[in-house]
Amino acid sequence: MAVYLLCLVLFSLGIYCILRKRNIIKIIVGVIIAEYAVNLFFILVAYRMGGRSPILSEGATIKNMVDPLPQALVLTSIVIGLATTALLVAIAMKIYEKYGTFDITKIKELKG
Amino acid sequence: MVELYILLIFMIVGAIIAIEVKDLLSSVVAVGAVGLALSIVFLVLKAPDVAITQLVVELLCLIILIRATLKRDLPFSTSGRWFLNTMITIGFIIVLLLVAAKSFTDLPPFGFPIMRVASHYLNNGLSQTGASNIVSAVILDYRAYDTLGEATVLFTAVIGVLAIVRRIGRKKVGEKVKEEDE
Numbered sequence: 001m002a003v004y005l006l007c008l009v010l011f012s013l014g015i016y017c018i019l020r021k022r023n024i025i026k027i028i029v030g031v032i033i034a035e036y037a038v039n040l041f042f043i044l045v046a047y048r049m050g051g052r053s054p055i056l057s058e059g060a061t062i063k064n065m066v067d068p069l070p071q072a073l074v075l076t077s078i079v080i081g082l083a084t085t086a087l088l089v090a091i092a093m094k095i096y097e098k099y100g101t102f103d104i105t106k107i108k109e110l111k112g
Numbered sequence: 113m114v115e116l117y118i119l120l121i122f123m124i125v126g127a128i129i130a131i132e133v134k135d136l137l138s139s140v141v142a143v144g145a146v147g148l149a150l151s152i153v154f155l156v157l158k159a160p161d162v163a164i165t166q167l168v169v170e171l172l173c174l175i176i177l178i179r180a181t182l183k184r185d186l187p188f189s190t191s192g193r194w195f196l197n198t199m200i201t202i203g204f205i206i207v208l209l210l211v212a213a214k215s216f217t218d219l220p221p222f223g224f225p226i227m228r229v230a231s232h233y234l235n236n237g238l239s240q241t242g243a244s245n246i247v248s249a250v251i252l253d254y255r256a257y258d259t260l261g262e263a264t265v266l267f268t269a270v271i272g273v274l275a276i277v278r279r280i281g282r283k284k285v286g287e288k289v290k291e292e293d294e
Contacts, residue, residue, distance in 0.1 A: 006120040049223030053158040054246035072250035083269030
């Protein structure tokens with residue numbers, strides 16, 4: 001259970017970074033950290049004590065394998081995370097180009 | 113399981129450094145360290161496919177972020193409503209932790225998953241799909257529509273990036289094109 005709590009601490013750090021920081025790059029860093037924590041939580045739930053990786057081979061007992069289903073879903077989630085990060089960074093660079101700053105409190109004038 | 117705790121504490125320390133350091137490039141590099149430690153954690157937790165994907169994605173993510181932060185450092189602004197903002201944030205996190213601590217009691221204990229669906233995949237995966245790697249059997253056969261949706265999301269995000277980064281309109285005669293896209 002302590003492992004889950006450490007994972008939750010990592011998620012809370014990400015949430016703190018998203019809510020509290022004013023730099024856009026720092027906010028993206030917070031999103032990335034929270035995403036890592038969620039992926040890690042799924043893999044932690046899938047772990048079986050003393051298990052093997054879910055790859056069949058000669059003479060392997062099926063009983064002792066870890067759960068393959070969360071691993072497959074996390075595999076999908078990691079790639080989508082990369083795509084969303086690229087989109088966030090593209091928007092941040094466009095904002096920097098337009099306003100000359102990464103500070104979200106300075107971006108007030110929504111001139112056309 | 114000692115190495116798992118050591119790696120998790122390393123990840124938390126790396127995340128704190130990434131959040132609190134003032135230099136943006138150092139922050140991005142610290143996030144890279146967290147991601148690489150996460151890849152080793154996946155290996156420890158017996159998920160080699162996820163570990164390989166995490167390694168590749170982490171390097172690409174680091175390259176994109178470094179490209180965004182290069183030569184664009186700026187000082188931090190700490191002005192205005194510091195106390196209120198911090199209190200609201202900490203209050204939100206405390207509520208989140210309370211709800212999570214309540215819901216953690218319903219989870220199966222660490223190391224003993226339920227595996228109701230997964231046992232079917234493990235028992236029949238080889239005979240039904242012919243793949244010896246059960247993870248690839250799940251993503252490419254049992255849940256192939258999920259992978260199709262993933263590809264759709266990926267291409268949508270790529271189209272979004274191209275639409276944002278692209279410059280519209282003709283450039284003037286004397287204007288130079290800045291090298292500014294990813």
